[in-house]
Amino acid sequence: MPRLPHPRWKNPHLSRFIKQDDAQYFDFFRGQLVYELSGYSHSEFWLRIVPCESSLDRCALESALAIGALSTAIRLAPQLSAQSTRRPSALYPWSVIVMANVHHEAAVRHYVKALALFRNRLEAEMNKASPRSLLIVSLLLITFELLQGDMKSADSLITRSITLLKHTLKLHRQDGLAQQAQTPRPLEGDLEDIEHLLPLISIMGGYTPFLLSQSSNMQLWDTTCGMDLPDSGQPSISKLDIQWNKFHARAVAFIGVTMKFQTLPLPQQRDTEEQKNVILAQLRIWQIEFDSWCGGGKAYVEPAHMRTLQIMQIQRQTLLICISCCLDDTDMMYDDFETEFRILLTRCVKYLRESRPTYLFTLSTSILSALLVVVNRCRVHNLRMMAAGIIRQIQWREGAWEPALMLNGKLGGVLMEERSRNRDGFIPSDCRWFWAATEWEAGRKQLIATYIRAVPDVNGQTVNKTLVLDPDKSLDVCSDIGCREDHDVEQLDLSLGIR
Incomplete structure (x- = not known):
């Protein structure tokens, strides 16, 4: 209070x-x-x-x-x-x-x-x-x-x-922007x-x-130039934070732009693939810098600053997974990143246990988006259900990201996927879904969620499906598919998330 x-x-x-x-x-x-x-x-x-x-x-x-x-x-x-x-x-x-x-x-x-x-x-x-x-x-x-x-x-x-x-x-x-009539102003402070x-x-x-x-x-947003890389001589955590946030914004925008990758002309597709490789190389440079800070290469790091570095590491791990797989129109590449998903999840658990956020609303991006990536993109049932369980405990909002609403929307696609697992536990590419839009019917208190299948139909047309969701009640995926496993985060080896 x-x-x-x-x-x-x-x-x-x-x-x-x-x-x-x-x-x-x-x-x-x-x-x-x-x-x-x-x-x-x-x-x-x-x-x-x-x-x-x-x-x-x-x-x-x-x-x-x-x-x-x-x-x-x-x-x-x-x-x-x-x-x-x-x-x-x-x-x-x-x-x-x-x-x-x-x-x-x-x-x-x-x-x-x-x-x-x-x-x-x-x-x-x-x-x-x-x-x-x-x-x-x-x-x-x-x-x-x-x-x-x-x-x-x-x-x-x-x-x-x-x-x-x-x-x-x-x-x-x-x-394409019209040039300003007056001389451009110098940057203010x-x-x-x-x-x-x-x-x-x-x-x-x-x-x-x-x-x-x-x-x-x-x-x-320009995702091709001016990628901010860490200055190895940077003495301030706040300056490192600024540089990382600029890089993070461009990289996340790049992922959004690639949603229409297959509709681009071939020359643009080649440019996009080249840019993807550049970003992955820059992520390796950032990892070296983070290791330097967290591994004692820098001066003593205060606990509050260490929390900042933890979030940067979580965001970097999320980018590593998403950038690596963002150009795969079948969405199958994510299946090769089980270890990376497990590391990402353990980092989120460690951050929550050590920081224990108490705020109700923040504009910063912390762990919610990372956990939702695990729920949505990781097809290992145990890991995605662990991530969903953690999100249910989150009480704060991150800008427009509301944990309960975002989780419920994602779980609609998860439910359809989990129902489609074959005997080998595999989810085929034509059974993978993404939450695309939501319509709120206030009178009936219903969310009408629209999902798009990863793979189009035989004619190349997009396949859509809608589900009616209760905004006040989270989908119980495990009960629906008859899973009785205890998806307890205590099963995670938290030492995986250290580096």
Whole structure:
């Protein structure tokens, strides 16, 4: 539960804009939420840049107050509401029609002010507006929408922000973009260290069924040049974190682009295969750097920094598997990576046991996406069911990634696959399915999930299938197929995940 103390800060500039009743929200935001939103990351965006910007920019301040008030409202909703109030999610977003409590009212009030200031700035100062300021406020507004579960508004904000900042974002493809009339602005201070955050939110959101525009926005990102590699002389974990996140964003975008690999002309297919090999080579370089940090090659690594390195290793292992197999249209190559899946799963278990996250919402990408890869791509029944069991215990959301909803969607495809195992325990390629889309029928409280078969029919046409899912009840795959095995993670050899 949040502690709501009297403000401990003395800032004459801020005191002119923050009423005494609202001071608790800024104190909560800067004293606790910045750590939760940054998650494992040691980037200075939440820990330093946003608090500083909030003390200088009224729009950023109102956004921070809105996030602080909304987070307070969510945590206190069960105690302050006359009726049971769900935590906001993609299926049950909070709205202005029904206020959960007085903190929710305050959150909406500050958010409306922030939006008005942001729109006025765009209308009056579009040619003068600082890209750094636009990026910071955009990320704050997107965070608010994701936090309250309004995925449609978050999706629109992300796309609008990308359009506004496309000449600033290095990950954005610049071919075909109209040249700016004025001389390009020099990079502002730490803009280069934070400009990847918006693309990363967009790219990761494109792998969910909730941010519909971000899947098509995957084509906007340049996955071919400027891959950031570790600087062996880098003394700071935060700089290593920034470099890795830039590399990670490009690599994950590459996987998304390859979903249409077979429809590309042959020259582009050859270029794509070459790029895949380049990324795999770069992943080996990153592994050497991680080994250097974790193996004592660097100075003493603090426990908090070690958690950051653990997540980087988990993400690297996930990329290794997915990049290696992403150009296989039959989806059969994943069967050769059982050892890699087992290592990935053990790394996730070790991270959870040693870090024990307590936050409810974070913008950072930690282990949820990695575990879902095991559920979806690993056809070893025991391993994928272990991963599903871990996800059921996760209480936090990672941006647009909601553990229960994402797991249920993936398990629909898993259920069809597990029913199709032959006597040898093998799942044929024409029985492998992927979750493609979801339609939510609020009146019936039903999820209509659409799945695409890995292999098309004899005429080359896509094969689709739909399942009706209960959003409040996870599919029990093992009961359906008669599996009585205990999929306990204690069976894992945790020493596998050390390197």
